């Protein structure tokens with residue numbers, strides 16, 4: 001933790017003028033602006049303090065809910081990241097291991113970086129269909145809340161660039177780079193250090209007054225701004241996310257085995273979804289929100305006012321069969337500007353096939369699956385065949401349970417939604 005007014009690297013008090021690596025020129029906004037003084041091209045500690053306060057205000061004006069300033073020492077997180085990688089929890093996300101320590105050492109990624117301005121932006125769209133109701137209706141497709149609207153990378157990056165321009169207008173050119181999940185950056189650890197929240201047991205960043213339904217972004221800079229106090233942990237003894245995760249992906253508090261996480265399985269994994277996990281995916285076709293839906297802190301979540309995060313093309317309440325019927329051109333048209341487009345058409349069909357296999361054994365579903373078998377990739381065909389077989393088994397079970405001759409010896413219920421929680425805390 002770094003107290004305001006201490007140098008991030010040396011820990012020495014910044015009582016006299018700080019000479020930044022680059023020579024910042026102070027550009028007063030008005031001739032009698034008392035906050036910024038031109039000191040031969042340098043700012044003093046007081047001026048950096050004022051600049052930090054302004055940056056936070058400008059960030060809010062630009063639509064971020066909060067901005068904070070972090071130092072660049074992530075040594076504890078570095079150890080945890082390396083343990084996580086060593087255990088193979090990243091699965092096939094090779095990019096998580098590719099950049100060595102650049103991810104945990106901001107100054108290695110962008111030489112000269114002294115501080116990270118971290119921001120967060122709420123994304124829970126008002127007016128979206130109720131998450132629990134969609135999850136409970138196995139004919140509907142569940143798309144995670146973050147992906148219902150416009151791709152957040154674009155939205156946040158544009159605003160961060162605007163923030164950088166405002167800083168530049170005030171102090172002149174300064175060293176900086178903007179990131180939104182676009183480079184090896186430990187975003188949650190930096191945000192925690194900047195006081196934006198704590199990393200919860202489900203491993204999402206949580207804020208006492210906003211829950212966890214927000215995105216993160218960063219501005220790496222060479223400005224020696226005063227750092228904020230890191231947020232403290234308020235998970236206490238609660239372990240609802242661990243207990244209610246459909247696939248048991250949160251293997252211990254604060255530790256996620258991504259290979260089991262539905263978000264990884266439906267978004268990141270390019271190949272075949274492990275058979276034993278398919279029934280547990282239910283109707284989630286893109287991402288998963290269960291650990292956030294059950295988190296008590298999300299009672300305090302705020303709805304997003306961003307028009308960009310409003311659900312597009314009714315993706316919050318589509319029927320699985322409707323989406324499965326889209327051809328590739330329709331997929332591309334309806335997911336234009338959306339994060340969903342990144343997974344591509346084949347993975348999209350793969351995910352819907354699994355969800356259809358977890359739904360009711362209707363004749364219409366069987367026909368839809370069957371009619372697609374020939375025109376898809378071997379990967380999708382394999383998932384379609386799994387779904388058809390599962391529906392056949394379900395139909396068989398149903399026939400047996402209604403047949404008086406076999407009723408005395410019922411088969412176990414299908415586990416499709418068995419691990420879904422019965423009640424949730426919702427915002």
Ligand code: B12
Nearest residue numbers: 077080084144181187203204205215216254263264287288
């Ligand atoms: C890889 C990744 C994933 C992977 C792995 C997730 C993970 N936990 O790592 C998968 C595909 C599963 C995923 C899923 C999701 N993701 Co994601 N993802 C990322 C990404 C690119 C990197 C995350 C990372 O660094 N992981 C490395 C591991 C080591 O970190 P970690 O698990 O958090 O572990 C930390 C702590 O838990 C702690 N720790 C670890 N072990 C231990 C042990 C003890 C004892 C203690 C005390 C602490 C501790 O230290 C670690 C390092 O800080 C970030 C963007 C970015 N560049 O940072 C987005 C990001 C984390 N994802 C995000 C989102 C929105 C999601 C989903 C909600 C999407 C969805 N609805 O499907 C889910 C949530 C799933 C979940 N429960 O985490 C947001 C999170 C925003 C927030 N409020 O936190 C981010 C920040 C993107 C963004 N710019 O907004 N994601």
Ligand code: SF4
Nearest residue numbers: 245261262288290291
């Ligand atoms: S996103 Fe879903 S599958 Fe992943 S850890 Fe959270 S509840 Fe489990």
